[in-house]
Every structure is written in structure tokens, then in C-alpha cells.
Amino acid sequence: MHSPKYDSPRHASPEHDQTLQVSGSSANLTGEKPVPNRVIGLSELFRGFATIGLLGFGGVAAAAHHVIVERYQWLTDKEYATVLGIGQVLPGANTVNAAVMIGDRYQGVKGSVVCVLGIMLLPIIILVGLATLYNQFAQIPAVNDALTGAAAAAAGLVIGTGLKMARRLKPGLVAGLIILLVLAGVAGMHWPMIQVIPVLVPLALLLTFAWDKK
Structure with missing residues (x-):
């Protein structure tokens, strides 16, 4: 999988220990404020995606935006939306796909591996432990109530993150029309994503191309 191309260079020179120096001119094609001038190393990538994995209760979309855009500023809002959109239409979990692309942007193949390990390793370890406990206590009503509350909180975080991104972007x-169509299809009609994506992605590309030609 190849990551989307940005204005900043992908790989750094050997004297920087194969880390990427993000240039001040990387304020990019989106016209947004550039990410800060600093070196993005493997350890930072691992820490960031490990944080996403640990905070991503019920889905990592909210945690991913906070870590990638707000905390570490690896991407701008528009770049993040682009990466997440590409990750969504590719097979597999969209945030894992995004981890591969972001890791490749800053550290090549090694960065992709480190980012995927960061986002997957600790949650898998925790999940194995919780699954064992859940099998023992699943019949307790309080446990089911707690899981229902956690799911509701996770849904609220995802909706809040989406609204925050919409205000900034x-x-x-x-784009607004496509958003409404997706909501109508997935939330209103309960169509599966595997049916919605093949229809709406080409439609979105055609509409955007036609609109830009005006």
C-alpha cells in the first residue's frame, strides 16, 4: 500500500538517523498551517499510535484525531480527513490503514510496521485478559449495563469528532451532499458499508470533478 503524497519529503537523510525533518514549507496543498519543524522518529510514532490504541474505546476515530492532528500534529485536518477516507475505502480497518500510510510518510516501511504494532499490540493484550474475565462475569446485569454505557460514550465521541472536523474543514x-447521502444510507436505511462505498465513492469523485470544472 502506498501512502498519499504530501508536499513534505517522505524520507530523511542518514545523518538524521533515518527520521524525517518536516519542513516549514510543508503547509501543503490544503492551504492549512504547516506542521511544526521537528524530527518525527520511530519512538514518537509508536507512542502516538499506542496511545490511540489504548484510548480507542468502542472505536479509535476520536482518539486518532486527537493524537494525530491535535497532540502530535503529524497531519493537518484536511490531510487527516484524506488519509482516513482512503483508509475507509481500502480493505481492513481504516485506522490501521491510516497507520500504515502515516508510518510510511515519515519512516517508510519501518514506520508502517511500528505504527501498526503501536495501535494493535497493547489493545490485543488487554482484550485477551478482558475476554477471559467477560466469560466469567457476562451474566451479571451490571456488567452488561456498563458495556452498554461504554458503547454509548464511544458513539458520542465519534459524533463529536465528526462535528469538530466538519467545523474546521x-x-x-x-461534500455536504455526500455526507447526507452516507448518513441516509448507513444510519437511515441501514445499508452495509460494503454496498454504500462502491456506489458513493465514484459518485463523490464524479460530482467533485464536475463541480471543480465550473
Whole structure:
């Protein structure tokens, strides 16, 4: 899998221990504020994605945006939306796909491996332990109530993150139409994503191309 191309260079020179120096001119094609001038190393990538994995209760979308855009500033809001969108239409979990692309951007193949390990390793260890406990206590009503509350909180975090991104990105008419169509199909009609994506992705590309030609 190849990561999307940005204005900043992918790989650094050997004297920087194969880390990437993000240039001040990397304020990119989106017109947004550039990410800070600093070296993005393997240890930082691992810490960031390990944090995402640990905070991602019920889904990592909210935690991923906080860590990638707000805390470490690896990507701008528009770059994050692009990476997440590409990850969504590819097979597999979208945040794992995003981890591969972000890791490749800053550290090549090694970065991709480190990011995926960071986001997967600790949650898997915790999941094995919790699964063992759940099998023993699943019949207790309080346990089921707690899981229901956690799921509701996770849904609220995802919705809140989506609204925050929408305010910052200020989607245009075409993007707004696609958002409404996705909500209508998935939330309203309960269509599976595997049916919605093959239809709406080409439609979104065609509408965007036609709108930009005006």
C-alpha cells in the first residue's frame, strides 16, 4: 500500500538517523498551517499510535484525531480527513490503514510496521485478559449495563469528532451532499458499508470533478 503524497519529503537523510525533518514549507496543498519543524522518529510514532490504541474505546476515530492532528500534529485536518477516507475505502480497518500510510510518510516501511504494532499490540493484550474475565462475569446485569454505557460514550465521541472536523474543514456543497447521502444510507436505511462505498465513492469523485470544472 502506498501512502498519499504530501508536499513534505517522505524520507530523511542518514545523518538524521533515518527520521524525517518536516519542513516549514510543508503547509501543503490544503492551504492549512504547516506542521511544526521537528524530527518525527520511530519512538514518537509508536507512542502516538499506542496511545490511540489504548484510548480507542468502542472505536479509535476520536482518539486518532486527537493524537494525530491535535497532540502530535503529524497531519493537518484536511490531510487527516484524506488519509482516513482512503483508509475507509481500502480493505481492513481504516485506522490501521491510516497507520500504515502515516508510518510510511515519515519512516517508510519501518514506520508502517511500528505504527501498526503501536495501535494493535497493547489493545490485543488487554482484550485477551478482558475476554477471559467477560466469560466469567457476562451474566451479571451490571456488567452488561456498563458495556452498554461504554458503547454509548464511544458513539458520542465519534459524533463529536465528526462535528469538530466538519467545523474546521467547512465542507462545500458537494461534500455536504455526500455526507447526507452516507448518513441516509448507513444510519437511515441501514445499508452495509460494503454496498454504500462502491456506489458513493465514484459518485463523490464524479460530482467533485464536475463541480471543480465550473
